[in-house]
Amino acid sequence: MEDIEVPQFFLCPISLQIMKDPVTAITGITYDRDSIEHWLLRNKNTTCPVTKQPLPLDSDLTPNHTLRRLIQSWCTQNASLGIDRIPTPKPPLTTTHVEKLLKGIKDSKIQLKSLMQLELLAAENERNKKCLLENGVPKAMIMFIYDCYRKGEILEGIEEALSFLQFVKVPNDDAKNLLSENNEMLDCLTWILDLPSEIKNSVAVKSHAVLVLKKFINNCDSVVLERLKPEFFKSVVNSLKNGVITQQGLCAALHVLLCCCPLGRNRLMMVEAGAVNELIEIELMSIPEKRITELTFGILFHLCSCANGRFQLLSHEGSIAVLTERIFKVSIAVDDRAVFILSLISKFSATKTVLEEMLKVGTISKLFVLLQADHAKYLKDKVMEIFKAHSEVWKNSPCFPQNSFYASLHR
Structure with missing residues (x-):
């Protein structure tokens, strides 16, 4: 050709x-x-x-x-x-046809067929997406999913409804209104995350659900965040486990947790749900995408602001090593969060064992290199605070910088 x-x-x-x-x-x-x-x-x-x-x-x-x-x-x-003939284009999607399919969602005999057709139309082209959005189909899909939750039934078509919402997003105003009208809307989505892994296409279904959950969390106000329950965080944290959701779903789940971090009660519930351990395991399983590590370290920083969070972090054998290893290897944002987490540990949880671990895994060497690198002054000041606080413990180690540096810390 x-x-x-x-x-x-x-x-x-x-x-x-x-x-x-x-x-x-x-x-x-x-x-x-x-x-x-x-x-x-x-x-x-x-x-x-x-x-x-x-x-x-x-x-x-x-x-x-x-x-x-x-x-x-x-x-x-x-x-x-070798030239293929161009087929005659399909006629444009009409409001009448969309309304017919929406009625079909409520008829158990043609429910699955209607949902599948709507999903295919959404995937076809931008013109269809615009028509489906204008006719309120995203909200109808959410209400179908909510109806499944209310009945406690895993109805056929739930995967198609969730998949549709990846093509045609719920409008921000609809998301806000649904949350304000129905206190159980978030419970409906975490219910899907808790479904047994044996359900058909479990990974895809749960990944789609957490992406929709991210949309709702992005558009909720502080009142909604303040009334989140421990069960909400248990469901989201459990979804972080290896193989439960896709990488895209994992990124969305981390985003959800980070959005909830500003409130202290939410941080405590995350810690109690085992979030710290799962976050470290994400980093240990493989080298994740840059955005995933940035989100992971952002959440860890918030969780380490409380004593239980730091305790869980230090209870994991690989925690200090992971924090150290990621410095200089991902992004400036990760360097920032890693240093601030180490600063919190240094200030509030620096036992002899922890300080020895920092020497053993090369934390001190990395921090010393950071002092000489092209990083922001506030970050270097944090590193200096760590050195000043514990130089007496580290001064005789061959890993610690030379005597002149030690002397400068105590001028």
Whole structure:
């Protein structure tokens, strides 16, 4: 196909591929529908890619049937050269069809079929997503999931409903209203996290659920965060265990916990749920993605502000080593959190065993290098506080910097 000369006006100016569904924008330029809808609806651009003229998000896109037929004819003529024929595009999704499918969700005979069709429509293109959103389908999906929770039944279609919500997100206003109208909305999602692993597609179902939970937590007010129960944190912390959810789901679960950290009672409930141990295990299992480590260290910092959190951290044999190993290897944000956690340990939990462990795993050497690196002054000041507090214990160790440095700490 590389040797075939494709007429230039058959190509979409955005994708540079042969157009399957050519549409003309109000600026007079023709694009492939998927490409221009992605440009407008997903990327939120408001200018024409070619002319740079204003192109509102709700602009009319007029199907160019003449050009489409011309492209189809050309493809047919060149079929022997490996060119596939462009199929005739499906008619646009209508409100009437969406309303029919929404009614089907309430009919047990066609419930699963309706949910599957809505999921497929959401995955198809940006135009469908816009239509489904405008007709309130995300809220209907949430209410279907809530109905499953209320009945205590794992109904067929719950995976499709959760999957749909990854394509068409619940609008922020709907999320806020659902939370204010129903105290059990978060319980509904953690109920899914607690379902047995034997359920069909358990990892996908629970991963989708925690992503929806993240959406709700992002849009809830302090009153909702203040009334969270221990069971909520047990469910989210248990989802952190290896193999329960996907990496994307893990990132969402960590985000949920971090959002709940500002309140002291929430930190205590996380610690009681075993969060500290699970967070360290995440780092020990493998080298996680940068964002996961940043979230993990952010949560650990908050949890180490309480005595029980520090106790749990130091009860794990690999904790100091993990904190030390990640310095300089992930990001400045991780360096920051690691130093602040070590500072809390140094200030409030520095037993002889802990201080010896810091020498043994190379913490002191890393901190000394940080003093010489291009890091913020406030971070270096924290390191100096650690050294000043415990230099008497470390001064005779070959790992500790030279005598001149020790002397400078006590001027």
